[in-house]
Amino acid sequence: MLRFYYRSRIWQARRSFFMRILVTGGAGFLGSHICEKLLARSDEVICVDNFFTGSRRNVHHLLSNPNFELIRHDVTFPLFLEADRIFNMACPASPIHYQHDPVQTTKTSVLGAINMLGMAKRLKIPILQASTSEIYGDPEVHPQDESYWGKVNPIGPRSCYDEGKRCAETLFFDYHRQHGIAIKVARIFNTYGPRMRPDDGRVVSNFIVQALRNEPITLYGDGSQSRSFCYVDDLVDGLIRLMDSPANVTGPLNLGRDEEFTVGELATIIKDITGSRSDIHLHPLPTDDPRQRRPDISAAKATLGWEPKTPLRLGLERTIAYFEAIMRNEETGNLAA
DSSP, X not given: OHHHHHXXXXXXHHGGGOOEEEEETTTSHHHHHHHHHXXXXXXXXXXXXXXXXXXXXXXXXXXXXXXXXXXXXXXXXXOOOOOSEEEEOOSOOXXXXXTTSHHHHHHHHHHHHHHHHHHHHHHTOOEEXXXXXXXXXXXXXXXXXXXXXXXXXXXXXXXXXXHHHHHHHHHHHHHHHHHOXXXXXXXXXXXEOTTOOTTSOOHHXXXXXXXXXXXXXXXXXXXXXXXXXXXXXXXXXXXXXXXXXXXXXXXXXXXXXXXXXXXXXXXXXXXXXXXXXXXXXXXXXXXXXXXXXXXXXXXXXXXXXXXXXXXXXHHHHHHHHHHHHHHHHHHHTOOOO
């Protein structure tokens, strides 16, 4: 115990020389981009992931960086490390993955938040929670701003993710009020870009993979339900700006692109970029699937000076190029570890 005390005191003394940042879920889609961005500005990064949806391939290019450390760990169990900041990104984010093991999904959101908040409390450091637009459920207010409490089914097939994230937000604000923890809460809207998994079941990756294979594009509902799609580089910039913001900026803040497209329009754009011969096949809308989703980002604009810059078509072109390379490598067996 005494040894651990002295080690912590030594770490406190070293903090003024460099920034060491823990990213849970760091080998995932968003987490890997955060790790990359932080390393680019000379931070040290500890990437923690249990590789349920994350992939070593996402961070393979970072392993040779002496400022990068990769640890396999499940955040539902306590973790004892030293850091200056925490990005808590760990949790499956696509329905096909979070519904695969809904109990574990809830544990990841709730126990993961408790464990990371406990670390932040012990170290007296800021912590950012990756929350989600799913806390608004199938909204009755459009667009959604941060004052809206949402319309969520607490016992539906999506509730393991929706209610898990809502509980995590509760924990963050209770730790802030009760223990003075410096918190940041970001409500992330639909994000896309390179390093999405081809099999994650989200609309952008589904449409791209099907279009590239000239397979029928699976469109749920009549195509009129709308979403707002934010390119990953813009989203990560918003997350880092939020973490770097003054201590009194706790959020929650909506982060996403405030431009709305129907999923039918998205399918048409992807077909056009890929030159696909795919037909569009309509299927019933899944239970509790939101019909409209668009963020009001006026608070993020005013507080962080942030707004997305990447047009949808440009972001899709970059994402499609990534998927083309992935599929080509899968065909040739040339896969990174």
